[in-house]
Amino acid sequence: MNDRKLRGYNDMQDHLAALDAAGLLTKVEASIDKDTELSPLVRWQFRGGIPESERKAFLFTNVNGAGGERFDIPVVTGALAGNSKIYAIGMGVAVEDIGNCWANAIANPIDPVEFACPPCQDLIFEGVELRSGHGLDALPVPISTPGYDSAPYLTATACVTRDPESGIQNLGTYRGGLKAPDRIGLKMFMNLGQGGASHWQKYRSRGEPMPIAIVVGCPPPIAYCGPQKLPENIDEIGVAGGIAGAPMRIAKARTSDLMVPADAEIVIEGLVDPNNFEPEGPFGESHGYINLEEFNFIMQVTAISRKKNAVFTSIISQVTPSESSVIxxxxxxxxxxxxxxxxxxxxxxxxxxxxxxxxxxxxxxxxQFARGSTRTEVWRALYGAMSFQEPVGKYMIAVDEDIDPSNLDAVFWAMSYRANLAEDAEILRHRPLGHGPKTGATEDATLAIDATLKADMAPVALPKREYMEQARVIWERLGLPALKPEVPWHGYELGDWSVEWDQMAKRAAAGDWIANGERSNQQRRINITPNTDVRKPDKG
Structure with missing residues (x-):
């Protein structure tokens, strides 16, 4: 927008322009049904064999509903984390610098600044207006999992709540199912340490409803803070400022004292009931199964405000990979x-x-560890990782640097031949269940496996690199199908390989294999057990 330089960071619409300039935005002008077509269409780029690098954000400008409704608000999905590059553009850094950006922002947050005339309050609807065509039913909220979901759901949320004791605000990403033009069924996980759930418990003990603001279409640095597990004493909007390198603009909500992002597209304000609950769901969850109907929180909407030209933001979640998992x-x-x-x-x-x-x-x-890591360091890392975030780490596996951790074939290869389960595996019981479908269990465990090398091993049984590279030239000259090399695609040593054996291999490759036969003939032995290592003949 024209005041981007004044702000010092992109709002959502600036971000969409940046994605468009990078060739990462698909604009769909054809009519699309938000209830039956929108989410399935975008889902295909996650379930249709399309590489992550080719995924894009989708902007729908002609949105209607299954009941014949037509909406004047466009819908965008995939714009926060359709792939890593989209996320990096939202962060304002290269993909390889994302980790450092997060570390710096957490260590050096920038306090937000209050803004008197927030764009997020260009249009304001309260009271009877919410029941007269300007409530939740005026927003083009998609159905995420048609055929299973019970309602349109708010998914790309940054839910603002405040600790009534410390006064520190929290941002969390919670799903919200539409129940009425002014009512939302809200899911906050009680077992995942979510800040909003902790705040609600404190309000409940006071017998008071909890003020909440569901923000849709935040500036990307704010949107990215919602799904992260930051300490409760940290105000995520300050961390968002650290990501952007500039203070986020905030404004007082219309019906509470909460401070909301001034440059958000849409803000839905309300109160969460401290005592009453109602059925919510079914809804397709990010663990890949339908979260069946259960009693959850009730949010009574008190106001909806938005920009004049707002864009509604949704995310693709459910079965991974998804935008929810990339983020x-x-x-x-x-x-x-x-x-x-x-x-x-x-x-x-x-x-x-x-x-x-x-x-x-x-x-x-x-x-993944550098070769030669000590056993104690390996296990200290395994224990450290599984305790860093409570819901993470049902299976924890350590591998060497020659194993690509993203290639499960290679990981299983290491587990099969570099781990002795009698010595290199531990089961840690009484771990939390974490995020997953309900099975009746009350606790879980962690299986940790050290699949690193404990001693030198023989080389990987593939031709040496120079022979494979030479053969590839021939392959391409013959016009054979295009190759996509998979690691390992050539042999390499793992410590147990002698100079003499290397010389024997060179002689064989040069056609002088008879010399190797003469060498072995000179080393004949009697009274030895077959399969005995030639370096240990006395143990035969």
């Missing part, structure tokens, strides 16, 4: 790496990989 992965992995390397001082940790497809990041975590 976590690109921040979680560097945060976990920083925790292990900088806070715990385990410098041999090289990479953290949180498995995303279907498992939703939290269940399978692979930690």
């Amino acid at each position: 976590k992965r690109v921040a979680y992995e560097p945060l976990f790496l920083s925790h292990l390397r900088e806070h715990l001082g385990i410098k041999t940790v090289q990479r953290i990989y949180m498995h995303e497809p279907l498992t939703n990041l939290r269940k399978v975590v692979v930690i």
